[in-house]
Amino acid sequence: DxxxxxxxxSLPVTLGQPASIxxxxxxxxxxxxxxxxxxxxxxxxxxxxxxxxxxxSNRDSGVPDRFSGSGSGTDFTLKISRxxxxxxxxxxxxxxxxxxxxxxxxxxxxxxx
Amino acid sequence: QVHLVESGGGLVKPGGxxxxxxxxxxxxxxxxYMTWIRQSPSKGLEWVSYISSSGSIVYYADSxxxxxxxxxxxxxxxxxxxxxxxxxxxxAVYYCAGPFRGSSSYWGQGTLVTVSS
Numbered sequence: 001d002x003x004x005x006x007x008x009x010s011l012p013v014t015l016g017q018p019a020s021i022x023x024x025x026x027x028x029x030x031x032x033x034x035x036x037x038x039x040x041x042x043x044x045x046x047x048x049x050x051x052x053x054x055x056x057s058n059r060d061s062g063v064p065d066r067f068s069g070s071g072s073g074t075d076f077t078l079k080i081s082r083x084x085x086x087x088x089x090x091x092x093x094x095x096x097x098x099x100x101x102x103x104x105x106x107x108x109x110x111x112x113x
Numbered sequence: 114q115v116h117l118v119e120s121g122g123g124l125v126k127p128g129g130x131x132x133x134x135x136x137x138x139x140x141x142x143x144x145x146y147m148t149w150i151r152q153s154p155s156k157g158l159e160w161v162s163y164i165s166s167s168g169s170i171v172y173y174a175d176s177x178x179x180x181x182x183x184x185x186x187x188x189x190x191x192x193x194x195x196x197x198x199x200x201x202x203x204x205a206v207y208y209c210a211g212p213f214r215g216s217s218s219y220w221g222q223g224t225l226v227t228v229s230s
Contacts, residue, residue, distance in 0.1 A: 037214050048208055049158070051218045060218065092158060096213040100172040102148065102160035 002027050002098045006091075006105035012113045019080040021108045023093035028073050030097070037096035040069055040078045043107075044089040052091075053078065080110075088112060115139035115219050117209050122224030129199050129228070135192040135209030135221055143187035145212045149194050151205035152223070161207070162194065176202070199228045 003026040013019045029036045040053040051060050053069035056076060066081040080087055093105040121133040133149070149161040162183040163172040171183050182195040192209050206223040 035214070039213055039218075048220050048223050049210075050220065051213075054213070054216065054218065058216070060216075094158075094213070100160070100163060101174055102150075102163075102213070104158040104160075106157055 001101055002029075002095050002103050004093055004095055004103050004105035006093060006108050008108060009106070010109045010111070012111050013083045014113050015085065016082050019083050019087075019110060021078045021091055023071075023076045023078070023105050025074045025076075025095055027098060029095050030073070036072065038069075038071070038076050039094045039096060041092045041094060042087075042089050043092065044086075047089075049092065083110070083112070085112060117219050117221030119207060119209055119221045119224040122207060122226045124227045124229065125199055126230050127200055127228055130195070130197045131199065131226060133194040133196065133207055133224060133226075137190045137192065137219075140217065140219065142190040145217070147185065147192050147209060147211040149183060149192075149207060150210050151207045153205035156205070159205070164192070196226070199226075201228050204228045
């Protein structure tokens with residue numbers, strides 16, 4: 001199974017400042033079709049997860065452009081250019097290349113300082 | 114507007130059974146594979162099961178293989194999870210969700226399953 005490792009575990013951020021979350025996979029996530037199926041999810045308190053980014057860097061519909069994804073191979077990053085209060089929550093990476101099983105990172109909790 | 118609404122969760126004794134349902138609306142349900150994913154404080158997000166768009170291909174996590182059965186009824190736009198021989202380790206919020214590779218991806222609100230005597 002592909003192990004997804006996120007860091008940091010917790011990320012206190014000042015409003016308006018940038019934030020960056022790292023996700024590393026135990027195997028390269030390039031699929032045989034040439035795509036890399038790495039997703040990012042946001043889970044606000046009391047809410048189900050919501051997908052923000054698919055295939056490393058594509059924003060889902062309605063996702064603000066302050067969120068961006070990048071990376072390749074085994075190293076991926078989610079960036080928030082200027083953190084807003086509504087961005088508080090837990091962020092998860094998830095790989096959909098080598099499955100079953102789908103596997104998730106352990107999560108990064110973003111909070112406001 | 115897309116909706117995935119899970120139901121069927123609740124409190125069940127160890128060794129018991131539950132059947133979860135997920136009603137889909139607002140998208141072409143029969144075109145997409147679907148999954149069940151669960152979340153617990155101890156294990157985080159854990160994929161449970163997958164079913165292809167037609168229902169002909171299914172996969173299970175090792176932790177539930179032989180105890181859970183996934184199915185779907187495309188005429189009713191519904192997804193199901195039959196859970197047998199439940200243990201405390203199965204306590205979690207269960208979400209129906211999918212797909213994940215392309216530009217469309219949907220996630221329900223979840224239903225809580227608690228296994229306790």
